[in-house]
Amino acid sequence: MTVTPETDMSDLAIASRAVLQPIFEIAESAGIPQDALEAYGRYKAKIDPALLPDRGVKPGKVVLVTGISPTPAGEGKSTVVVGLGDGLAAAGSKTMIALREPSLGPIFGMKGGATGGGYSQVLPMDEINMHFTGDFHAITSANNLLMAILDNHLHRGNALGIDPRRITFKRVLDMNDRALRNIVIGLGGPTEGVPREAGFDITVASEVMAVFCLATGLNDLRARLGRMTIGYTYEKTPVTVDDLGAAGAMTMLLKDAIKPNLVQTMAGTPALIHGGPFANIAHGCNSAIATNMARSLADVVVTEAGFGADLGAEKFMDIKARYAGCDPDAVVIVATIRALKMHGGVAKDALKAENVEAVRSGMANLARHASNIKKFGVQPVIAINRFTEDTDAELAVITGWAAENDIECAVADVWGQGGAGAGDLAAAVMRVIEAPNNFAPLYELARPVEEKILTVVQEIYGGDGVEYSAAAKRMLEQINANGWDGLPVCMAKTQYSFSDDPTLLGAPEGFTVQVRDLIPKTGAGFIVAITGAIMTMPGLPKVPAAMRMDVDENGNAVGLS
Template sequence: MSDLAIASRAVLKPISEIAASAGIPEDAVEAYGRYKAKIDPARLRARGAKLGKVVLVSGVSPTPAGEGKSTITVGLGDALAAAGAKTMIALREPSLGPIFGMKGGATGGGYSQVLPMDEINMHFTGDFHAITSANNLLMALLDNHLHQGNALEIDPRRITFKRVMDMNDRALRNIVIGLGGPTEGVPRETGFEITVASEVMAVFCLATGLDDLRTRLGRMTIGYTYAKTPVTVDDLGASGAMTMLLKDAIKPNLVQTMAGTPAFIHGGPFANIAHGCNSAIATNTARSLADIVVTEAGFGADLGAEKFMDIKARYAGCNPDAVVLVATIRALKMHGGVAKDALKSENVEAVRDGMANLVRHAQNVRKFGVQPVIGINRFTADTEEEIAVVTEWAAANGIECAVADVWGQGGEGAGELASAVLRAIEAPNNFAPLYDLDRPVEEKIQTVVREIYGGAGVEYSAAATRMLKQIHDNGWDNLPVCMAKTQYSFSDDPTLLGAPEGFTLHVRDLIPKTGAGFIVAITGTLMTMPGLPKVPASMRMDVDENGRAVGLS
């Protein structure tokens, strides 16, 4: 049975009941139909100074076989709630790009889903449309400023901001605008990025409230003058209108799991081209309501988890009390050299070889002073001998490990994992980010490459080297770094699976995100506007005679 078919059979509770079970007063609930709502944090009643503990779900380096990280996140949240802990889940909103491209959906799977899955996957409460509109309003104002005389003396060749859309469309990566004559604007080269790569999205997800949102939007750098001095959104006078477009979107979205556990789904930057975490407002609002918040960071622990701990936790104060590393036997076999079409056959040696990837991720989590918990997402083809490779290694190295079948059993299949997590969050925690902010940007990048990726060094392009000088000259060295890197490998080469060592990471460009508060280092051939695969997931999607979605998974 498909995820959509399972979801369609679920009996949902009215969102007012879910809100009440989470301790959210009625006047803080802004309903979007019967099963979705926005929550106004300003109307929540403080329950005391104690905030809930944070369980961060991450994983091994992803493979085309799929690891089910969101499925484990939801199942673990349901299991913790069933064990008696007041629990909430905090996830990112799905982007239409991967939904119609390769993934097909991002709300969990089987009996471990957030609902209503079709509405969450498509449009939801309109947050992404608001973020897209705010970004593109800024660009319209910028190009109008150029057309109306360019009082700020902005160099059209040094505009760093781009328009965005929430879709994979490689044809828009590089375009020329303003053609057609003097009344049609100033011609210049530009392009589009996907909405989840926009700095507006990053600001949205790191802002602590409406005032902080306006401040962060205002200090975003959008380009440079002819004299090479930075130009900000506040220089252009656009932050007020952008904030107005986002004033409702900034409120977290409340939905429910199939088991009725409350879940916030809010914000959605990718972890391979942005910082990969749901909004700080949603996470901390959940912490004010629940004893345990289960949240997720995108892709493997080298990307999403590192950015959660080095960027989000710094700004939002939501330090993780435990980190769950999701692994699948089939992913470990792929990291061990097995082709995707041979993953159903038992191969204990390949699992052993692929363990190098999981081992490095576990060691990396410990470098942040947090104890990892390994969650094996079980599939029907997994054998006891293959699973034993993981569990025996974990036992020998003092790491909690549990097998979970959440796709088929929901929270009931994650009881052992929930018990391991409950033990882990009570263990001593010495969390600290990987690097100090007062170190130069190149030292921070080098630290991530050596300590997290296992690389030997970094090579900068001529453009990146020039930008390093600008970063130093403009006093931006005190910002953390956000690595834009392939999710499939510790290196910038997606074909190097397992745990490669001694490689050189190639930084193609550096982009200061002065509103979000980090420096993006773009590596390898990574694009901030993805393309569609040869056979997009959208090709199997439709609606039935009753207007219900078909083909989402």
């Protein structure tokens, strides 16, 4: 990879000047034979798992990258994933990266793109952010085929006795569109279907997405889709996709999408980008198939979990690792001086000024995340994602704390230097993954649902207890009656706080988490506990990111970051 000198330092401008290697060369460097590749142009390809050779070696080590509780100042987890992967590769490790696919809703809404930044990006960034290989469209179509079959079943006499008031599945769209959250369908007379209240979720919140990302192969995908509960009869017995007979057609729509996507970093490190569930309503990790494929090809796999360690990392270890067998060998916690200042009480517009005391105060958030990772029997590594305005005195607060607590810590300038800025971080990670660990999930599945939720609230969030709404209590009874109580729990709460109140920054204590609903995801294999004001269909901000996007006279993307 080469990059020409530039004056425009936006992510898109840096990416547009990179010279990419043909995807067949990237595949060859990763040990992927050409007959296993299905090319999507010159720089993207799908990989057929059935055509990969067996390396005959132990699967690669897993490095999970997570972060402190997110703030508007930004933490840069994806950028650190890419920079660390490039740094490990430069140090001689056979390395692959495994990331989630970006969702169009956040891209056009508030977040923008999700392919890293600066000189630590996966490419081609504009194509990855826009449609990519069509996986999300396939998931959207599979979800909506199910709903069309369901509503047709109601229209054709409802032989299963489904109660239209107790249908729990919605149609989906990969876009932020608040007007579709609650709608009425079937209007227009007897030939137009059965009128009922309905709505849309964003595609990444669909259980089809969660199933897609936890399935270990095509047969497992088909079985999980069939087990999904889509509603209840008038007698309150669950109705599954298999009851409707829709799982086969849904699987057919997903048979190509389930193959992981191969791309590259700016430095030419192979990267698999596949799947992308929400990190609150679902488990927030890329597909199990991609992670384990990367482990079969590389000695070290760098992957990511969404939001802070209290959400994505906890779910990686309590949900994904259970089902996929991809136990983490090290967990990197990304922090920035800017974000720690916000947790220490500094407003966003005052972050550039040196404030050592605010960093010290904000350290409570990082310290709790680090302590939590140790509860899983894994050693954390602190990655300080450096910004130009960070001062030595501010950086010393974090490095000094880490040294006092015997935690590996490194400053990384991966945005400005790519893998070259991650040398110290890569060395720290290698020291940790070469040492033995005692990884174990936080709780046993046989424990009651209430105990599993309480364990997460007390051990990970630092809360005192849990209160359940009347609706949640009724659903808890139904979960137990239907034999779903042995599933792991998936906490749906705000990403901005350890609590369910987004205004409580830092490391709050003494709070009670309010569970307002429980949703059994019987195909994905977890129970979602809804807390706070979690939205499964986001809305656009006052000035959406889409308003700055365009194409130039040559059809190149403009304003995508």
